[in-house]
Structure formats: C-alpha cells, structure tokens
Amino acid sequence: MELDELYQSMILDHARRPRNFGELAPPAVRSEGYNPACGDQITLYVRKGQNDTIEELRFTGQACAICMASASLMTVQIKGKPVREALRLEREFIRSLTGPDDLGPALGNLRALAGVKRFPQRLKCATLSWHALEEALNQPAGPSEGGGPQG
Amino acid sequence: MELDELYQSMILDHARRPRNFGELAPPAVRSEGYNPACGDQITLYVRKGQNDTIEELRFTGQACAICMASASLMTVQIKGKPVREALRLEREFIRSLTGPDDLGPALGNLRALAGVKRFPQRLKCATLSWHALEEALNQPAGPSEGGGPQG
C-alpha cells in the first residue's frame, strides 16, 4: 500500500516513541515550530557545546506522525554534530524532499521520510522541526540559569 | 417589425418635434428627471393655475425617443387639467405599463407608448417625465419673478 511508503515502520516507531523528547533548561536556546494550518506544534531546545557543536538537543510537541518522526530522527542524526554540518544536512534534506533527486545515503535514517515526496501536502510536516532548528541556531544563547553573569 | 410597436409613428413624431418644449420662468416650479444608467435627462416646468389646475407645462432635455415622446405626450395630455386628474392619469399610465392590462382609452394618445410593455428595459425611459411631474406637483410654488412678495 502506498501509505506504507509514507509511514515506514521507522516513522511509526519514532512517532510512537520519539527520541530526545523533553525540555532543556537555559542557557539552551528554545525555538518554536508551528504550522497553524494543521496544528503541528514543536518546541526545540538546543545547547551548543565547544567548537560550535550541537551538544544537546531535545524537543516537545504535539504533531502528526510525520512531524514527530522527523523531529525525532533529526535529533538523533545531528546530536553532537558541528552546527555547520547540521545546516548542511538540513539543506540536503529539504532539497531532496522538494527536488527530483532521491534522498541520498548522507541522510542516513532520514531516508525513512522519502515517502513524503509522494505526499507533497505533508512536506511542511516533515520540515517543521528543521525550520525550528535553523531558527534556534541563529539565536544568541539564552541567559544561563542560576547566577551566570547577566550580560 | 416588433420595433414599430415600440416606435409607433406618433412616438417618432413627438420625439423629433417635441411639443411644449422650452422653459418657464418662475414662479413656475421646476423639477429634474435623470436616469444615470442611460443618460436620459428631462427638466420639467410646471405652473399651476386657479382651482389647482396645471395651467402651463413645458420641458427641456436630452433623452431617447421614448423618453422625449413620453414627456411631450404627457404635456399635451395634462395641460389645463386639474392636478388630481394628472396624478390619476400618472397612476393609470404606470399601472398599465407594468401590469397585465392594456393601456385603456382614458390614456388617450399615451397609448402610443404601449410597445414599452414588450421592452421592459425601456420602462424607466417612458416614466421618467411622470416621476418629474409628481415631484414638481409636490413642491411649493417657487418665488415669483420681478417684484412679487417674497415669502
């Protein structure tokens, strides 16, 4: 069934048991992804480490399986990676979902989302967490909790 | 030809040589009839006499043949008649043009406008001068010219 392409077992698994689900306290940066048309809502928490890596990454939210799985897969895929690498992955991911090419091996498990190509109305669901990531990475770090110098 | 019903020879004659064409000086009352949709424009001048008769009645204007002829025929028909009689004629005329009945003998030469019944888009042309008449008859007399007491 065509639907199984969209909802590959890995998608259903990540949607049911999202990885890295939860909040992070400041100074982690927080950003929101919201698709009002369908009600998908994701909150992303990102803490950068040394050398501009993504040290820690979590999310919460209420969203459809595609959106949840995409967020979950994203966190797994980019945790610990350099920011530059994460942004490169984002571009690659969005480009392959919207363009003629297949999702290449560089995308790893994200390839489970390939079925979205045949369901263009779900594109926004698949990319919501990535847009939130980009926004988070463009923010300055939030104030650190508990006594760090305010500046 | 159906058109000849609309443009009976009497209509064409009155349109080409309108009777009672011209202005009247105050204290004659003046009223305007204007149909912006087609540009028909009539100015009516009415002077009442004793016993509430329509002593004198003239008109000027630029309008289609139906409108001109209707105004011309109207002036001929009601000049010298009591106001009450003129208003009765107006009601009768409009009622027969818009209702199921034929135009009766009481309408005299106005019956030349019977063809309008088959051209409902021309109804406004045929009735414009009558609406102006009603308005004129409802107005108080204008100030008399040249030294009459101003009231």
Add this chain to the structure above:
Amino acid sequence: MVNRAFLSDRTRQDFPILHQSVNGHPLVYLDNAASTQRPGCVIEEISRYYREDHANVHRGLHALSTRATQLYEAARTRVARFLNAAQPASIVFTRGTTESINLVAASWVTARLRPGEVILTTEMEHHANLIPWQIAAQRTGAQLKFLPVTGEDGAGVDWDRLERLLDELPVRFLAFTHISNSLGCVNPIARICQAAKKVGVITLVDAAQSAGHSPLDVQAIDCDFLAFSGHKCCGPTGIGVLYGKSHLLEQMEPYQVGGEMISSVTYERAEWKPAPHRFEAGTPHIAGAIGLAKALDYLDRLGRPAIESNDHLLGRLAYERLRELPGIRILGPRQDRAGIVSFQLGRIHAHDLVAYADQFGVALRGGHHCTQPLMRKLGLSASARASFYFYNTTEEIDRLLNTLRSAADYFGA
C-alpha cells in the same frame, strides 16, 4: 431507522463527482462542511448560461444583456424566496459568507460602534465570524466579548445566559453561527434574535452550515443580517449571499465602489444606487448567481425539512457508532446535532488519520476547521471531522468506521 428511506437513494445519481474511485476505492465524500458537491443540473445550468445567454448585466439593452440581467435578478428573487425575505432588495450577492460578514463589519459595525460598546459573539465561531469583529473592535474602540462554550468536549453555548449578558453589557451587535462547523451543535437562532431584538441589539446569523441543510425563514427568525455561501449548498464557488433588513441596508455606506453601484458620478464625487445594487460594485459573478438559483431549486425540490432530518439522522448514527471506538473523543453535544462530527481518535494526529482514510477513499477533514481558539480551548491542536449531506449513505458510515478501526491498528493507538 432501518426502514427509513434515506435521501441518498433519490439523489446520489444526480452528483457526477461521487461516482469515482479514489486510491482504488469508491469515493466516500465526508467533507461537506468544507464544501458540498453539485448536482448535474447546476453544472449544466452554468454551462448553458455561458453557451446561450452570457453578457454583462444591468448596463445593456441588447438581447443577451437583457436575458443575463433577467436571470441574475431572478436569482436574487429566488434567494429571497429561499430565505423568505420580505423583498429581493434585501439580498446582496457576495463571494461568500466571509465577504458578507466583512461587508457588515465595515459598513455597519465599524461605521456605527463607539468606544466601550460591545460586539458579542460566541467561542465557537468560524474565523470568518470572529476576525472581522476583532478588526472592527480595534478600529472603533468597541469591545469584543464571548459567550463561552461549555462542557469538556464543547457541548455548546448556554443560551440561557444571553438575556442577562444583554442586560449587563452595552451590547450593540450580536454575531453567531446557526450550526457550528466544528461542534455540530445547532443554536436556537429565533430565540436568540428575539432576545436581542427586545433590547435593540442588531444580529447577524452565520448560516454557512445551515443554508441548504435546514429551513430558514428570516422573517420568522427576525435576524437583521444573515450570511451564507453557495458552495456549501450545492451552488457554484465564488458566490454567496448577504441578507439584510432593507432599512438597515439603506442606511449603510457602500463597501466596494465602482461601476454598477452608482447613480451619478462627477470627477469629484459619486452618489449611490439604493440597496442591493449599492453593495454590488463591478461586474458581479453572474453565472454564480444563476447557478445558485438552480441549486436552491434542487434543494427545495428535495425539501429542506427532509434534508434536515436526513442530516440529523446521519449525524446521530455516526456519533453513536463512533462512540463505540476505544479511545475516541467526540466534540460537541450528544443531542440535537447536525450532520457534523469532529473527533480525536486515541493519540492519532488528525493529519495521519485523514491521510490514512484518504488511502481508502474516505474524504475527511483534519485540522482546526477554522476555529483555532475553540480547538485550543478544548485542548486540541487539531481534530478529524466527518460531515454529511443528503447524498451520503449509511454504508458510507460503515466504511468510515472500518477505516478508523484499521487506522487505530495501523498507528497502534
């Protein structure tokens, strides 16, 4: 219920679109609250008009223009009869419910309300009957107040509170929906309008979900304004109606300006025609009005009382069957519901459910149904919705149920 003849027996063959396969399954169209389908006679009338009679209206003296004008004005008279309006001049053609409400918001409410006065509405309104009042309130300094939706699952508004509210607040204007497009509840419009009228409050009824579903008699209801959309009652897209009491329409300034709505124009200023033409600037959607008239003929041949009970029967049946599903949460009241059923199935997001159902030919809607604040209040970001019209069958409810059961398995809800 078993022996009852549903209207679908008589009507289904009139709707060409219903007889198709979607993803290999016969289409089950349950998205009627978003837009209904059209019978062949409406589609054919639009074609016929373009093939035989089209010309611009009002301005012409030639045969086609006369015919087009007569058909267009006859459509207005037809709508007046459909609503039992006292006169055709009370009927303004618009693009749809949204434009009708925007027109009233601009030409009546914004022009008349003063700071501190109240626009009253409910918590269940469609965005079309909410945002125009937000803007009107901002522009005038009036306050926008809400009759709350009660009950955990949104049973409806407690209308018994209306009279007290009308006494307590400086309400000038009351706008509310007849049938809620997300809760499926039916509001007692005549009673509401009566209460408002007693204290001189002007009323607007959003009849988007009820025109073509229930009998509507604007004189009996005694509303001041009423709005609906053609595409939600078997008519063409791009055409809708604003009914307004004539004495109100006559007092209102035009909404859009241009040709067809003026009586005279100089380079400096313009004067308006009387209503309804004052509110119809520019070339109107002639084919839309004519197609709508045909749709109303079709509906009235079926009979709106019959359509209403058929709707309610299907709505009730769907409600009771859905209740059997484990983990389901159904919005709206249990009693007195129209043919609209919104629900949340376990933890399955509405989007997934709708995408799943579509693979089996079942067309549902998923989302906030243009009632975002209500969904938020009910703790939902989205819900799924099945909405029925007279051409739907009980077999289609079976198909819906089977599909939802297998979705629950699939997504492991």
Add this chain to the structure above:
Amino acid sequence: MVNRAFLSDRTRQDFPILHQSVNGHPLVYLDNAASTQRPGCVIEEISRYYREDHANVHRGLHALSTRATQLYEAARTRVARFLNAAQPASIVFTRGTTESINLVAASWVTARLRPGEVILTTEMEHHANLIPWQIAAQRTGAQLKFLPVTGEDGAGVDWDRLERLLDELPVRFLAFTHISNSLGCVNPIARICQAAKKVGVITLVDAAQSAGHSPLDVQAIDCDFLAFSGHKCCGPTGIGVLYGKSHLLEQMEPYQVGGEMISSVTYERAEWKPAPHRFEAGTPHIAGAIGLAKALDYLDRLGRPAIESNDHLLGRLAYERLRELPGIRILGPRQDRAGIVSFQLGRIHAHDLVAYADQFGVALRGGHHCTQPLMRKLGLSASARASFYFYNTTEEIDRLLNTLRSAADYFGA
C-alpha cells in the same frame, strides 16, 4: 487588408454562444468591452472541475482537496506566466478589476497617504478606477488630481505633461487605464510607469480592457499593481486578478479577513499569512480561477500579438467605415486605437440606436460606459459603442454599418 486572414476564421467555431439568432437575425456580438464570450474549452473545464475534482482548497489532505488545491495554485502560476510576473505570490485572485482596485485603495492608498499628497489619475477612467480614489482621498485628506483628456472628441491624455506634473505636485500614487473602454485609445503604460518610478510614485494599471487583448509583461512595464477581470478575456464571471509587486503586498494589511488567510488566531487577535493568501479570505472562487487558467491557455495559443493586431485592424476598419456616415461623431483618437469605437449618430439617442440594432441581431452598448464624467466633459449624456474581439468578422462590420444606415432613416436623423 483583403488578403489577410482574420483570427475569426480559426476561432469562431470555438464560441458556442455566437451561433444563435437574435430577433430572427444571426447574432453580431459587438459588446466585448463589457464582457467577452467564452470558448467551449473554458466552459467544459468548469464543468469538468465540478464533475471530477471539486473540494475546498488549502485546508484538506484528501485526494479531491489536494487536486482542487493543485489546480487552484496552478491557475495562479498560469496567471503569473500570463503577466510575466516574477513569482506566483504576486498574483491575488479577486472578483474582478473593481475588487482589485478597491483592495489597493484600502490596503495601500488609504493606509499610506497623508493629507495634501496627491493621487493622480486621468479624466478617461472607468468608475472602477475613479470612485475608489475619491473615497481614499476623502478618508486620508489626500487630493485627487486628473490628467486632462484633450481634443473635442477625446483624443486621449497628453502624456508629455506627466513628468512636469510629477515634479510639481506631491504625487504618491498614479492610477490609469491601459486601454480606455470609451475612447478606445491605448496609453503608453511602460513609459508612464517608468516616469513614475523615477520619482518614487507607485503605479496601478487598469488592464481590464487590455488583458487578453495585448501582450502584458509586468516586469517590462514595471508597474507596481495591475488589475484585470476574467470575464473580459474569455474567462468565467466572478474571478479577477490583482498583480502586485511582492515587497508591496508583503507590507500591506489584509483587505478582507476570515479563514484561509490567517496563520494563527486567538480569541483576541489574529496573525496573517504571507501574500497572496493574506488577501484571499474565505473560500475562493476555485472554479473561476481554474476556468481563467484555461482561458489564458486558449488566448496564448492564439497569441496575444496576433489578437492585438486583429483587434486594431477591426477597430480601424470600423472607425473608417463609420466615418462615412453622415452626422456621425466618433470618440477617441483616429490613430492607435484598440478594437473599441464609441460614437453618436446624428441626433439619435444611444438608447434608441442600441434598441434598434438589437432588432437586427446587432449587440451594441449604449450609455455612459461607466465613464459619466468623461461623457459629460465631451458634452454627451450617452454614446453607442461597438467593441470587437478576435472572433468578430469584417462581415459583422458590414452588418453594423447597414444597421446604422437604416437606423438613420428610421429615426430620421
């Protein structure tokens, strides 16, 4: 001219409505400036859409809704291509030219102009491109100024005066028509927009009479806004277009509010989607947009350069033939005219002439053509108008001339 193949040879059979008798004579439809007719393929596409694909757009995830949305957005892309707009997001669907202009008047001009600033337009504008600016001027305290129409019979505007006027007056906004619907003159839009742009003046082109008649390239013209109506270029009624430069549309507040145009809503306030959806509140005229796209396909298959020269040829031929009639007064320029010829024949009132012509199957328009102030300026209360499209033939011009000759006899002009 004799050997030239007119487009009517290839197109006339595509238009079902043209093949009928009116009052016992074959129809000669010369009222194209009021509304054109539609080819069968457009009528069929509307039917096909309703029979196969209709559902509400944007909000749905099921197959019909996806198809309807794709067709609707493809229509937007089609219009963008028709105008050579840089992106589809510059295309807003409206009811027609009138609504497009009202939208700009409300959301750009009224929102931005200050007292004393100038809205500049011409004396030849259609009411749709005049009254909205009168109202905007009243609301903002701006002044409305006019480029005069020159010549006894209204030859056109002397555009050489534009640059000086732009220098002298605090002009913010310039609105003008591409082709005059009563004079038939063609304004040099690219030159005008360039002059305006040089001094930072925002421009709106009323392309109601030119879309579908002439090539239009909004990037080459470099106008800020451009408006046209579907029904005047082979499309359905109730659909029109506003083109706007994206950076302007993005700055503008919405015109109507409701569903489909919001990004998020609470009970208190709403946020808007980006353009163009911000300007399309409520369910749009889906079938209208799809039908319009089909019409544009049809026109571009014929080729707009070919349509334009065909128009001009017919217009010129009609002009020269009409000049032979004793007592005729023809409005507009002798050179560079589109396929629109307005005239006054002796002392025959336009109404009588049009009614007479109709008896012989010839459809003309008579009246002020929604340009009352211009008619007044030219000393006319009305005029008759023959307007051509590519399906008209030279034989029809013969029929027109014969009819006018016999009318002159009949009314003894």
